Structure formats: structure tokens, C-alpha cells
Amino acid sequence: xxxxxxxxxxxxxxxxxxxxxxxxxxxxxxxxxxxxxxxxxxxxxxxxxxxxxxxxxxxxxxxxxxxxxxxxxxxxxxxxxxxxxxxxxxxxxxxxxxxxxxxxxxxxxxxxxxxxxxxxxxxxxxxxxxxxxxxxxxxxxxxxxxxxxxxxxxxxxxxxxxxxxxxxxxxxxxxxxxxxxxxxxxxxxxxxxxxxxxxxxxxxxxxxxxxxxxxxxxxxxxxxxxxxxxxxxxxxxxxxxxxxxxxxxxxxxxxxxxxxxxxxxxxxxxxxxxxxxxxxxxxxxxxxxxxxxxxxxxx
Numbered sequence: 382x383x384x385x386x387x388x389x390x391x392x393x394x395x396x397x398x399x400x401x402x403x404x405x406x407x408x409x410x411x412x413x414x415x416x417x418x419x420x421x422x423x424x425x426x427x428x429x430x431x432x433x434x435x436x437x438x439x440x441x442x443x444x445x446x447x448x449x450x451x452x453x454x455x456x457x458x459x460x461x462x463x464x465x466x467x468x469x470x471x472x473x474x475x476x477x478x479x480x481x482x483x484x485x486x487x488x489x490x491x492x493x494x495x496x497x498x499x500x501x502x503x504x505x506x507x508x509x510x511x512x513x514x515x516x517x518x519x520x521x522x523x524x525x526x527x528x529x530x531x532x533x534x535x536x537x538x539x540x541x542x543x544x545x546x547x548x549x550x551x552x553x554x555x556x557x558x559x560x561x562x563x564x565x566x567x568x569x570x571x572x573x574x575x576x577x578x579x580x581x582x583x584x585x586x587x588x589x590x591x592x593x594x595x596x597x598x599x600x601x602x603x604x605x606x607x608x609x610x611x612x613x614x615x616x617x618x619x620x621x622x623x624x625x626x627x628x629x630x631x632x633x634x635x636x637x638x639x640x641x642x643x644x645x646x647x648x649x650x651x652x653x654x655x656x657x658x659x660x661x662x663x664x665x666x667x668x669x670x671x672x673x674x675x676x677x678x679x680x
Contacts, residue, residue: 403547403580405581409452412665412667414596414668416672424676433446451537454535458485461474467488481531497554515539518539519536536674540667543620545663546624549624551563563576566639568640569640
């Protein structure tokens with residue numbers, strides 16, 4: 382069966398948790414739920430209409446389509462209709478109706494801002510990256526964007542990605558002189574890396590009940606401490622700077638080790654609970670910022 386060829390197949394794929402994403406499907410759905418519930422009527426009407434024309438989302442109810450759109454750029458990583466454009470030997474797949482590109486664009490999901498705690502030489506972030514794509518999308522997405530139906534899932538997704546600190550950083554240490562790929566090369570439990578731990582920190586349940594309850598709770602906590610209309614930066618560079626600062630201050634708190642599959646780093650007992658608190662705030666900020674961005678673009 383061709384991937385995503387039927388609505389049932391699409392729905393099934395959305396329940397999978399693919400490792401090393403930047404928030405798993407649950408996290409992306411949670412922040413999307415927070416954002417969708419804060420769209421203005423005008424913005425919501427525009428967004429709903431665009432997603433109704435998306436080949437893989439058009440058969441879903443409007444809110445469901447928005448939450449599915451948040452996951453779509455991760456889903457196509459394993460969809461054979463699309464090809465891996467990061468490989469020099471990649472052969473483009475046939476262009477299908479409704480898609481201006483069949484590339485997977487896996488390098489749009491992150492920006493590896495380098496740092497080193499032990500003086501290891503740094504390598505600059507590669508291009509293309511998440512910052513470049515966010516700046517482009519936040520400038521062009523709108524009613525006059527001819528590719529808006531294709532672009533909007535990318536904005537929803539990448540905006541969420543950069544609020545996961547490990548999609549804004551790469552640590553260079555003597556044992557990983559070319560960077561740890563956003564924590565993917567740091568092992569913290571047997572067979573599990575640091576990036577995956579942070580991806581899954583909000584849970585792995587993608588059911589509507591779990592996602593909606595968690596989104597409501599996170600949003601309520603955020604409003605209680607920041608008000609219903611918090612002043613948040615509109616600048617994607619600032620969003621990424623925040624993630625980078627959290628990576629250096631809250632993520633890599635266990636020293637310069639990288640561990641291994643067989644001998645992972647033993648994290649302190651408080652590490653996961655602190656990570657969960659950090660993630661709740663980042664998911665809330667991402668949801669509120671996404672709503673504000675779409676409200677501005679679709680007045």
C-alpha cells in the first residue's frame with residue numbers, strides 16, 4: 382500500500398513515535414492544540430481552508446487536521462513518496478498533485494548552534510536550517526502565498542521544533558569532536574539517547590483525551606503565571622537563542638561525558654522531573670507564539 386494513501390493509514394502513522402524528532406508526536410500535538418484554541422476566527426478560517434486542500438490532511442476535521450499538520454513533516458521522513466534531499470546521490474521522486482516539493486527536508490528541523498565545555502574546536506551550523514526556514518515562512522506565509530497549503534504544516538512543525546532545546550544546539554567535546562547531533566550521540570539509559578529522552582518528556586500517548594488534557598493543563602499553568610496575553614518575542618532568532626541557553630543551563634547538567642549504549646550516563650534522580658518542568662513551559666510558549674504568528678499572518 383502506498384504510504385498515507387488512505388485516511389486510515391495516515392491516522393495509524395500519526396500514532397507512531399519516531400525517535401530523535403524534536404518533541405515526539407505527542408509534544409507536537411500538545412503545542413498545536415494550545416495554538417489552535419487561541420487562533421482568531423479570521424485566522425482559523427484561513428488555516429482550516431488551507432489544510433482542507435492539503436492532500437494528506439483534507440479528509441480530517443479542522444482541528445484534527447491542524448494537530449496532524451504539526452506532525453506531518455516528521456511522518457514524511459519514512460514516506461516513500463518523498464526522498465531524502467540531504468543525500469548527494471538522492472533521486473527525486475515524482476512530483477504529486479498538491480505538493481510543490483517531494484523532498485523530506487530533514488535539515489529544516491534544527492540548527493546546530495555549537496558550544497564546548499572543554500575547549501574542543503567548534504563547527505558552524507550548516508545550511509539550510511531551522512532558523513532560515515522560519516524566517517522565510519514567517520515572511521511569506523499568508524493569503525497570497527501560492528504554496529501556503531504546503532508551507533503551513535512546516536511552520537507549525539518547525540516553530541515547535543525550535544522550542545525543544547536540543548534542536549538549537551550541538552555540544553562539542555573531545556569524545557565527539559564533530560558535535561553530538563543535538564544529544565543524539567549522548568546515551569543516558571541503555572540504548573536510549575539524550576535527545577529521545579527530551580522528545581518524549583511530555584509522554585507518548587497521542588490520544589485526543591491525553592493531548593487535550595495536557596494542553597489545557599499546560600496552558601492554564603502558563604496563563605496563571607504570565608497572563609492570558611503574554612508579551613512574547615516575535616523573532617525566531619530569539620526563540621532559538623532561548624533554546625540554546627536552556628541546552629547549556631538545563632540539558633547538559635551532567636558533565637562532559639557522552640556515555641555509550643552499553644554504559645550510559647547515570648542521570649541524577651531529579652533530572653527527569655526538571656526536564657518535564659522545562660518542557661511544559663517550552664510547549665506553552667511554542668503554542669502561544671504559534672497562535673500569535675498565525676493570527677498576524679492571517680488577519
